[in-house]
Amino acid sequence: MTGMPIYSRFLRLTNTQWENSVHDLLKLTESTGQSEHFLPAVSGVTDFDNNERVVMVNNGNWGDFQGAAEAVVAKVTATDQSLQAVAGTTDVATFIKKFGRRAFRRELTAAEVTTYTALHQKGSTFSGTQSAFTKGAALVITTMLQSPHFLYRTELGDNGATLSGYELAAKLSLWLLNTTPSDTLLDAAGKGTLDTPDGAVAQAKTMLEATAAVSAVREMHSQLYKIPLLDTITKANVQGYSEGLKAEFTAAANSFFDFIYSKNLGVKDILTTNVGFAGPLMAELYGLKASGTGVQQVALADRSGWYTQAPFLTQWAINNDPDSIHRGVRINLDTLCNEIPPPNVELPPVPALAPSQTNRQRYENLTNGCGKPCHTEYINPVGFAFEDYDGIGRYRSNDNGNPLDTTGSYPFADGTRSFKDSTDLMQVIANGAQAHQCWSKKLASYALERDIVEAERTTVETLGAVSQASGGSLKQVMLALVQTPAFRTRVGGTP
Amino acid sequence: MIDGINRRKVINRRAFLYGAGTIAIGLPFLEGLQERSAWAANAQPIFTFFLCGACGVEPKRFWPGSTGALSGLLASGKAVDALADHAKNLLIVKGVNFPLTGPSGCGHAQGLSQALTGKTPTGNGGQAAATGPSVDYVISKAVNPAGTDPLTLYAGNLRNGYIADRLSFDDSARVRASVDNPYKLYQKLTGLASPAGSGTGSGGGTGTAGGGGTPVNPQAEELIVKRKSVNDTVRAELSSLMQNPKLSAADKQRLQQHFDAIRDTEKTMTDMGTQMAGVGCTLDGIETSAYQALSTWKYNATNVATGGIENIVELHMGLVALAFACDYNRTGTLQWGDGTDHTVYQTESNKTLGNWNFHYISHRTQSDGAVGSNSTAEAAHAEIDQVRMTTLAKSLKHFAARGLQDKAVVVWTNHVAEGNHQMRNVPFVLWGNGGGALKQGQYVDAAGASNAALFNTIITAATGNASPNFGSSGGKEIAAIKV
Numbered sequence: 001m002t003g004m005p006i007y008s009r010f011l012r013l014t015n016t017q018w019e020n021s022v023h024d025l026l027k028l029t030e031s032t033g034q035s036e037h038f039l040p041a042v043s044g045v046t047d048f049d050n051n052e053r054v055v056m057v058n059n060g061n062w063g064d065f066q067g068a069a070e071a072v073v074a075k076v077t078a079t080d081q082s083l084q085a086v087a088g089t090t091d092v093a094t095f096i097k098k099f100g101r102r103a104f105r106r107e108l109t110a111a112e113v114t115t116y117t118a119l120h121q122k123g124s125t126f127s128g129t130q131s132a133f134t135k136g137a138a139l140v141i142t143t144m145l146q147s148p149h150f151l152y153r154t155e156l157g158d159n160g161a162t163l164s165g166y167e168l169a170a171k172l173s174l175w176l177l178n179t180t181p182s183d184t185l186l187d188a189a190g191k192g193t194l195d196t197p198d199g200a201v202a203q204a205k206t207m208l209e210a211t212a213a214v215s216a217v218r219e220m221h222s223q224l225y226k227i228p229l230l231d232t233i234t235k236a237n238v239q240g241y242s243e244g245l246k247a248e249f250t251a252a253a254n255s256f257f258d259f260i261y262s263k264n265l266g267v268k269d270i271l272t273t274n275v276g277f278a279g280p281l282m283a284e285l286y287g288l289k290a291s292g293t294g295v296q297q298v299a300l301a302d303r304s305g306w307y308t309q310a311p312f313l314t315q316w317a318i319n320n321d322p323d324s325i326h327r328g329v330r331i332n333l334d335t336l337c338n339e340i341p342p343p344n345v346e347l348p349p350v351p352a353l354a355p356s357q358t359n360r361q362r363y364e365n366l367t368n369g370c371g372k373p374c375h376t377e378y379i380n381p382v383g384f385a386f387e388d389y390d391g392i393g394r395y396r397s398n399d400n401g402n403p404l405d406t407t408g409s410y411p412f413a414d415g416t417r418s419f420k421d422s423t424d425l426m427q428v429i430a431n432g433a434q435a436h437q438c439w440s441k442k443l444a445s446y447a448l449e450r451d452i453v454e455a456e457r458t459t460v461e462t463l464g465a466v467s468q469a470s471g472g473s474l475k476q477v478m479l480a481l482v483q484t485p486a487f488r489t490r491v492g493g494t495p
Numbered sequence: 496m497i498d499g500i501n502r503r504k505v506i507n508r509r510a511f512l513y514g515a516g517t518i519a520i521g522l523p524f525l526e527g528l529q530e531r532s533a534w535a536a537n538a539q540p541i542f543t544f545f546l547c548g549a550c551g552v553e554p555k556r557f558w559p560g561s562t563g564a565l566s567g568l569l570a571s572g573k574a575v576d577a578l579a580d581h582a583k584n585l586l587i588v589k590g591v592n593f594p595l596t597g598p599s600g601c602g603h604a605q606g607l608s609q610a611l612t613g614k615t616p617t618g619n620g621g622q623a624a625a626t627g628p629s630v631d632y633v634i635s636k637a638v639n640p641a642g643t644d645p646l647t648l649y650a651g652n653l654r655n656g657y658i659a660d661r662l663s664f665d666d667s668a669r670v671r672a673s674v675d676n677p678y679k680l681y682q683k684l685t686g687l688a689s690p691a692g693s694g695t696g697s698g699g700g701t702g703t704a705g706g707g708g709t710p711v712n713p714q715a716e717e718l719i720v721k722r723k724s725v726n727d728t729v730r731a732e733l734s735s736l737m738q739n740p741k742l743s744a745a746d747k748q749r750l751q752q753h754f755d756a757i758r759d760t761e762k763t764m765t766d767m768g769t770q771m772a773g774v775g776c777t778l779d780g781i782e783t784s785a786y787q788a789l790s791t792w793k794y795n796a797t798n799v800a801t802g803g804i805e806n807i808v809e810l811h812m813g814l815v816a817l818a819f820a821c822d823y824n825r826t827g828t829l830q831w832g833d834g835t836d837h838t839v840y841q842t843e844s845n846k847t848l849g850n851w852n853f854h855y856i857s858h859r860t861q862s863d864g865a866v867g868s869n870s871t872a873e874a875a876h877a878e879i880d881q882v883r884m885t886t887l888a889k890s891l892k893h894f895a896a897r898g899l900q901d902k903a904v905v906v907w908t909n910h911v912a913e914g915n916h917q918m919r920n921v922p923f924v925l926w927g928n929g930g931g932a933l934k935q936g937q938y939v940d941a942a943g944a945s946n947a948a949l950f951n952t953i954i955t956a957a958t959g960n961a962s963p964n965f966g967s968s969g970g971k972e973i974a975a976i977k978v
Contacts, residue, residue: 006745010736036791037679042672044621044659044833056749059644060672062756063683066722115728122724126717143725148733148753158741228654232796234839236849236861318861319849325864342601342620349860349867366865493743 001441001460002339003451004053007493010152011449012055013174015040016219018065020179020212022145025102026076026086034068047442048223052450057151069145077138080131090133092120096140103141104149105181106166107190116140159492165189168488172204175447176478177212178219197483204482208475214258217474220446221257224334230311238320240285241392248279249311251295256306259297266473267439268430271305271335272423278310285310285394302395304423305430307331308386310393317391318350324363325375328383335429336412337438340374358399360384381408385425437464440477447481448491459486541930541957542819542826542903543634546808547610547662548883549603549651549832550857551913552922556877558589562938574880575924578888583936584900586925588976590941591949593918594967601864602916603834607661610910610921611828612668613947613966621657621834625664627966630950632665634826637958642758646815646827648680649673650807651836652794658834662910673830675794677810681786684817719760726757775897776821781813796852797839804831804838805886812890820897826957831883834910835863842878844871853879857914866915876914884924891926904929904953908946923949925976929956932978939975948973 013021019035022028039061041054049055057065077083087095096116100108108116123139124132144150153170155163163171169189173181181189185203193199207213222228230249235241255277260269278298280290288298306312307327316326332338353362363383367375387406390396398404406421413434419425429435440463445452452460466472466480481487552574559568559575565587569579578585594615598605604623608616611629618624631645639645647663653675663671674680733754737747789801789810798804808831818824832838837852845851848871851861856875860867887907894903907924911917923946928935933956941949947966952973954963964970 007743008749009742009746010749037682039672039674040653042660042670043653044655044657044661045624045670054672057753057756059642059756060647062753062758066725115731119724119728123721126721127714139721139724142721143728146725146729148729148736148750151753156739156741223656226656229656232652232655232794232837234796234837234850234852236851342622343864347862347865349858349865350862493745 001337001452001454001457003445003453005450005453005493006052007450007491008052009155009490010148011050011052011154012057012152013150014050014055014178017050017174017178017180018068018151020177021150022068022072024179024182025099026072026141028072028076032068032072034064034071038064038068046451048220048446048449050446050449055449057148065146065151069142073138073142073145076141077130077134080134083130083134083137087137090131092117092133092136095133095137096120099137099141100144101186102180102183103144104147105153105170105186106149106164116143119143155490157490159490162195162489165192165194168194168200169203171487172200172207172482176204176207176216177210178216179212197488200482200488201479204479208478214262217261218254218257220443222254223446224442225253225257225306225312226315226330226334227253227311229315233315235314235391236319238392240394241314241320242281245281245285245310245314245392248282248295249314251279252277252282252309253311255295255297256309261474264473264475266471266476267436267467268472269305270439271307271426271430271435273305274300274303276300276303276309282310285392287395302423304426307335307426308389308422313386313389313393314391320391321353321359322383322387322389322391324359324383324387325367325379326383327386328379328381331382332378335435335438337434337441338378340378353400356400356402358387358402358405360387360399360405377411381410382425384408385419385422388421433461433464433468436467436472437461440464440467440481443474443477444481444486447478448486456486459484539902539930540638540822540825541932542899543631543906543929543953543957544646544815544819544827544829544903545611545629545631545906545908546829546831546887547607548907548909549834549836550853550876551909551911551915551917552880553873553876554913554920557880557922559587559938562589562940565936565938568938574877574884577881577884578891578924581888581891581895581926584891584895584926584928585936586934586976587938588923588925588941588949588973589920589938590943591921591923591946591973592943593921593946596918598911598916598918601835602911602918604658604661606910606916606918607658607830607834608664609918610908610946611662611950612664613945613950613968615967625668625670627664627668628666629662629664629828630954630965631663631826631828632671633963633965634954634957635824636666637954637960638825642756643824644671646680646818646824647671647673648677648811648815648827648829649675650804650811650829651675651832651838652796653833654794655833655835655837660830661834662830663828673828675807676789676792677807677814678786678789678792680811680814680818681781684814684821684823722760726759730754730757776817778817780893780896781817785810796837797841797850799841803841803882805882808886809889813893816890816893816897816899819894819899819903840875840879840882842875842882844875844878847871848875851875859914887924894926899927901928901930903927904933904956906953919943921946928978929953932956933976934978941973941975944971944973944975947971949976952976 015035015038019031022032041049046053076086089095096113097108120136120140124136126135128135153174155167166189169181169185173185188203194203231246233246276298277295278286279295283290316330317323332340350366385406385408387399388396388404409416409418412432417428419428437460441452441460463477463480467477557574559573560571565582565585569576569582593609595605595609599619601620604621605616608623608625612625612627614627616623617626635645653659660670660673665671733750737750801807811829835854837854839850839852854863855861856872858866859869859872905926909922912919912921947968948971951963951965951968954965955961
């Protein structure tokens with residue numbers, strides 16, 4: 001497990017977290033849309049876009065936060081009535097303490113109350129037809145939305161110490177709901193309810209059942225399984241493929257991971273369930289009768305989990321031929337966390353299929369020299385297990401007129417195991433520890449907003465065991481993570 | 496007091512603020528109006544912009560036939576012929592190498608990491624990283640006001656999950672984030688200039704242009720005061736946090752970065768027109784509807800609805816020209832295509848292929864890893880080069896229309912020389928004489944010089960630093976490109 005954690009005490013809200021938090025703070029009925037125009041996080045250098053290495057305030061985005069704060073506050077304080085929908089009081093101190101607690105995700109200090117009271121006084125003298133209270137509140141809210149106490153989730157205690165209740169509340173809410181903690185959660189934090197592992201877990205359990213949690217977990221899977229790439233699929237001269245499939249693939253993928261999460265299923269189910277989702281075009285690929293519009297839940301007999309579904313199989317294919325190498329690479333990287341090295345330069349081209357040659361034989365010949373160890377041991381066997389699916393995920397019974405060979409073996413971390421096809425491979429992977437630990441590692445990275453390193457192997461193994469156990473669900477792993485020191489304490493970094 | 500003609504040709508911040516009575520309109524771009532003391536104090540600034548295209552070129556059908564004066568050279572069926580209208584302002588340079596001329600592993604991240612840094616990158620595969628700042632960042636530090644970083648733009652797939660942002664790097668060699676939708680920059684710039692067709696450049700305000708003591712709009716003045724109150728409070732909060740002895744150096748640096756980014760809108764506007772004589776800070780040539788149509792745009796492989804990714808590039812470039820003419824920023828970059836660019840270009844040969852993505856075309860086979868020899872793909876690559884050079888030509892017209900020929904340098908390069916990841920003889924096409932520093936109308940041979948040396952020459956032109964030592968240049972410049 002390699003990485004370069006900073007162990008930052010200041011994790012800037014992601015653009016989505018900013019949007020959701022402002023929405024909740026200002027009790028808006030719809031999204032402000034402001035974050036659509038924020039500078040995005042640096043793309044392509046971390047697994048997830050909330051990684052501490054790519055979330056900060058700098059010259060490139062400071063103006064985004066300033067402009068957005070001003071724009072949303074202008075709307076909310078346009079009239080006294082509109083502000084009252086947010087403030088619910090005209091008492092300055094009450095407003096500052098109440099709104100400030102929600103914005104800063106903790107109680108304000110006395111000094112902060114004094115500072116913001118002075119700001120309110122100053123703001124109240126500005127021009128405008130609104131009341132002095134509303135004008136003052138406008139300056140207070142504008143400032144709070146640009147404050148480091150709002151823009152950063154913080155961990156300010158001693159290294160090794162348990163996070164404060166408020167810090168834990170923010171960590172839980174921003175991770176599980178992608179938004180600022182509710183008043184209820186802050187109340188619980190203030191009462192010390194989150195100070196014990198059980199207390200924190202109880203709060204997390206409630207959050208896991210919220211609708212917002214489904215969206216938050218979907219976002220993690222979207223980045224982990226490269227769902228946005230489905231919209232960039234290109235095919236040349238493939239009968240049965242149409243551009244309309246791309247939208248169905250994306251919708252089906254999101255529905256699939258929502259289903260896994262919402263139904264209390266787990267990694268095992270991601271790998272082995274025969275439940276899938278399909279729209280009318282995808283139904284044809286699956287040989288099913290289309291019903292209705294949009295994607296619907298379907299039973300995919302003889303298919304085993306995400307990797308045997310059309311979105312993945314179509315993404316990693318060359319026109320109508322299986323791209324055995326990249327199917328294998330993706331599973332190695334995303335599900336087995338096997339950090340395979342990059343390919344050599346100027347690889348020879350994939351030759352055209354010779355008469356009576358199988359796709360598998362073609363790739364075996366191609367990779368027999370350059371890159372052989374990685375290919376023959378790790379990449380190819382996994383990729384070849386899917387030779388019974390063509391380039392758009394349809395089942396095929398032969399390969400260029402020859403019998404299919406989907407058999408192989410793989411050197412898992414806990415020993416080499418053989419399999420006869422993709423269904424068998426998925427079962428083998430689901431039964432072993434490696435995929436469970438891998439997903440747990442990815443989860444931890446997303447939740448902790450940083451890279452996970454070798455020193456945290458025990459944590460990953462602990463979480464993996466929860467996932468691997470009978471009935472182990474994504475939610476159970478998430479709750480187990482909440483109880484770990486990695487989540488609950490301030491993990492010290494370099495001085 | 497400046498003369499009336501110059502005053503009308505330039506942005507006038509006082510006039511702008513007077514016109515900012517509609518504060519809701521003024522808000523998005525006011526942040527561009529921070530103090531620019533360097534501008535007022537120095538001579539004519541030199542603007543620099545660096546475009547980097549993906550996947551190299553098809554060399555046999557890219558370069559002019561022979562070196563020498565470009566007049567007459569740009570009519571031989573090569574991709575650069577598309578730039579013929581700009582011949583007198585062009586400098587095409589062959590024989591420039593990257594420091595790491597032969598990549599290890601997938602060369603795309605390595606190429607991107609040295610394309611503008613002029614230093615050998617570290618690592619390989621998708622994780623290759625820069626080892627120094629990029630030329631735009633170095634120039635920005637010298638010529639932009641504190642708090643203004645280079646424009647960092649992108650045309651391609653930011654969410655490819657492999658190699659995306661990887662062109663502009665800061666002092667610590669950290670990659671900088673880019674903006675992929677021109678609409679975002681458009682929003683910041685709108686209102687900075689006069690309405691199209693006004694021909695005045697007076698900021699669209701209704702007040703008296705020029706310095707002459709006209710009071711600015713009271714609402715705008717109040718906005719400045721409000722922002723100062725907010726900024727002072729936020730600075731105090733950051734300072735307090737930085738006092739915490741438990742913070743690591745990295746955390747302090749993070750907060751300091753935030754602190755340094757906070758900029759006050761200048762209180763006292765001064766007319767800065769004299770240095771910008773002849774430069775058009777107006778919305779002429781900016782097609783508002785084209786930008787507004789992109790308000791919810793997201794990249795897809797074909798980009799048919801937007802007229803192809805090349806249209807995104809041109810829209811970006813139109814705004815860069817405006818940004819320079821209005822002195823919103825003085826340098827920047829545009830990364831055209833991600834590391835393994837899967838954009839589908841609708842060219843004739845590619846239709847024959849069945850619409851391969853560009854990365855496959857550059858490899859001459861349908862593979863991200865393998866390299867083949869498909870001749871139709873080779874022809875398609877040449878056609879894509881034509882598309883790119885045509886787009887560059889269209890983009891440069893925005894710069895020419897704003898009179899930036901002798902005040903700017905626009906550089907085209909690629910992150911690899913050819914589709915096989917070769918990094919020798921990487922294309923360099925320069926437009927503009929950089930204040931008279933660079934040859935014009937020539938095709939020259941740099942004879943194996945490094946890109947760092949080329950950038951050294953540009954840094955000297957842009958910053959006045961007579962002896963920069965950029966990247967791995969060892970302080971060398973390329974005499975063949977200098978006047």
